Structures are given as structure tokens and as C-alpha cells.
Amino acid sequence: MPPLTPHWQQPSHSDVQKVLYAAEKDSFTTKSISTVDLPPNAVFAKLAFPPCTLAEKATYATVQIGRDQHMNLNSDLVYINHGCVPSVIFDTSSLNVIVGPKGLKAGDELTFFYPSTEWDMAQGFDCFCGADTCRGFIAGAKNMKKEQLEGLWLNDHIKRLLEEKKAQAQGKNGQNLGNGTTTNGKVVRDEDAEDLVAQVLRQSLRQAELALQAAQKGLDTYLSHRATSSNGVAKGNGVVATQASAETLGRRGGEQRRGVTNRELSGEMGGDTKVAI
Ligand SMILES: [Zn+2]
Structure with a gap:
């Protein structure tokens, strides 16, 4: 944390936090220590307005709370350093500083990601937190690789912005997606490549295809059944049909034909035959 000139009354959070100031004036080594034991998910401090105020733009002393919103903490909470295995979470939707999953012991350094x-x-800056999982160069989420953010708690506005960034990247590489091919030269899996809207539309298309197949099968079955029952009726139709068939056979010079067609059944052929007689 760069040196700040506090304009608030210090210490601001003496019940839970102790700030260790650097010996040298221009050093960046200011850090914060917890003075309390707290279980995981407990509220460590509130980000109340005031003392917090909205900031017009991001600075090294602000915390982002929305897509275009930042706030000045105006308290010693500003001395909580970055850590890749953070001890607390700045939850900007509930405006609370929450204890991380490991809980907090007095003497632990207060850090957030x-x-x-x-x-x-x-x-950005090179992190020297010393954790096995140190993410290295720390910048805004926009400028970090997916692997650097994996497994870490992120605020909703960051998650939304990451989704938008992914969708934009896919838009530029649209012709390559859907087959597990490449985005910016990196191999991606299908489920990564396809956003939720595309997945839903693809499911709808599949369902429409299945419905089409079912309708086609139904029509085929109906027509084949109708043809079968038509023949059945014709066979039992007695005089007219049989007579028509016989006469048709005779007229067509011994054509090997049994039964009747639908046209014959409708009476048309029978009528013709009778007129011909
Ligand atoms: Zn680190």
C-alpha cells in the first residue's frame, strides 16, 4: 500500500485491526493485523456510508463496488493489503468485510484478493505474499488469466464483467466456436466456448427437430394404416368393386391386377366402367 495521508481519525477500527506502519516514510510495507478471533464468514467490519463515500474514479485507495462505481473507504481498512490466500473478503453487495473460509486469529495479517x-x-504489481498458490502479477481481473482467478472468491460485478469479456471474445471468434477449437489461439472446451443463451437455443433446436421427426413418423404411420384399411374395405366391398376390377382387367388386356385403387374405391372407376358398359 503506497503511503497515504489519512484524513480520518486514527485508529478507525481499533477494536478489530492494528495497523503497522513502515519505519521509512516512503516504504510500501504498511500492513494490517487482526486483533480478534473470528469464525469463517463472520462480519469483520462494515463498509458503511459514511465513512465510505462514492469516488468519481478508481484510485489506488478506492474499492470497486459495481461496474462503474468505486468508493473511498476513508478509514484504516484502506491499509488491508492484497493476498493470494486472503484472510478476509470485501463483499461489495452486502457492504461487509467478511472473514474468509479459514477463520481469523488475533495476529493474522488482514489481506483480501x-x-x-x-x-x-x-x-498492476508483482505479489510477494509467499503463498504456494501466489498468483504472481496482480492486476485488475480484466487483465488476469482465467487460471489466476480460479478458486478465489469474486464479487458479482467482477463475475458479470468476466462473462461479458468471454462473450466478446467468442463473438470475435464465432466461426471457430462450438467444436472445441480455438479462442485467441488457446484450445477451449465446448462448454467454455458456448454461452448460456447459445446452449438454450441449441436445446430448443434439438427439441424442434425431435418434434418434426415425431410428426413425420405419425403422418407415415397414419397414411400406411389408412392404405391398409382401405384395401380391407375394398376387399369386402362386393359387387361394384369386384365387377370394376374384372372389367378393368378385361379392358386392359389381361393386366395382372387384383383389388382396387383408391380412385376406384371412390366410385370414379366404377362409374366409368358402368358408363362404358
Ligand atoms: Zn501472492
Whole structure:
């Protein structure tokens, strides 16, 4: 954390936080220590307005709380450093600082994962948190790789912005997607490549195809059944049909034909035959 000139009364959170200031004035080594034991998910501090105020733009001393919204903390909470295994979470939807999944013990350093709130930090930095899972170069979530953000708690506005960024990347590479091919040269799986809307539309299309197949099968079955029962009626139709068949056979010079067609059944052929007689 760069040196700040506090304009608030210090200490601001003496009940839960102790700020250790750097020995040298220009050093960036200010850090915060918890003075309390708290279980996972407990509220460590509230991000109330005031002392928080909306900020017109992002600075190194603001926390992003929405797509285009930032706030000045105006308290010692600003001295909570970044960590890749953070001890607290800045939940900007509930405006609470929440204890991380490991809980908090007095003496633990207070850290939160900066990209969990920040989308586009003006200045990234190399992290030296020392964690096995240290994410290396820390910038806003926009400028970090997917693997660097994996497994870390992120605020809703960051998740939404990441989804939008993914959708935009897919839009530019639309012709390559859907087959597990490439986005910006990286191999991606189908489920990564396809957004939710595309998946829903694809399911609808599949259902429409199945409905079409079912309708076609139904029509075929009906027509074949109708043809069968038509023949059955004709066979039992006695005089006219039989007579017509016989006469037709005679007229056509011994054509090997039994039964009647639908046209004959309708009476047309019978009528013709009778007129011919
Ligand atoms: Zn780190």
C-alpha cells in the first residue's frame, strides 16, 4: 500500500485491526493485523456510508463496488493489503468485510484478493505474499488469466464483467466456436466456448427437430394404416368393386391386377366402367 495521508481519525477500527506502519516514510510495507478471533464468514467490519463515500474514479485507495462505481473507504481498512490466500473478503453487495473460509486469529495479517473487487487497476504489481498458490502479477481481473482467478472468491460485478469479456471474445471468434477449437489461439472446451443463451437455443433446436421427426413418423404411420384399411374395405366391398376390377382387367388386356385403387374405391372407376358398359 503506497503511503497515504489519512484524513480520518486514527485508529478507525481499533477494536478489530492494528495497523503497522513502515519505519521509512516512503516504504510500501504498511500492513494490517487482526486483533480478534473470528469464525469463517463472520462480519469483520462494515463498509458503511459514511465513512465510505462514492469516488468519481478508481484510485489506488478506492474499492470497486459495481461496474462503474468505486468508493473511498476513508478509514484504516484502506491499509488491508492484497493476498493470494486472503484472510478476509470485501463483499461489495452486502457492504461487509467478511472473514474468509479459514477463520481469523488475533495476529493474522488482514489481506483480501484485490482482483475480487477491481476490474481494471491502473497499476498492476508483482505479489510477494509467499503463498504456494501466489498468483504472481496482480492486476485488475480484466487483465488476469482465467487460471489466476480460479478458486478465489469474486464479487458479482467482477463475475458479470468476466462473462461479458468471454462473450466478446467468442463473438470475435464465432466461426471457430462450438467444436472445441480455438479462442485467441488457446484450445477451449465446448462448454467454455458456448454461452448460456447459445446452449438454450441449441436445446430448443434439438427439441424442434425431435418434434418434426415425431410428426413425420405419425403422418407415415397414419397414411400406411389408412392404405391398409382401405384395401380391407375394398376387399369386402362386393359387387361394384369386384365387377370394376374384372372389367378393368378385361379392358386392359389381361393386366395382372387384383383389388382396387383408391380412385376406384371412390366410385370414379366404377362409374366409368358402368358408363362404358
Ligand atoms: Zn501472492
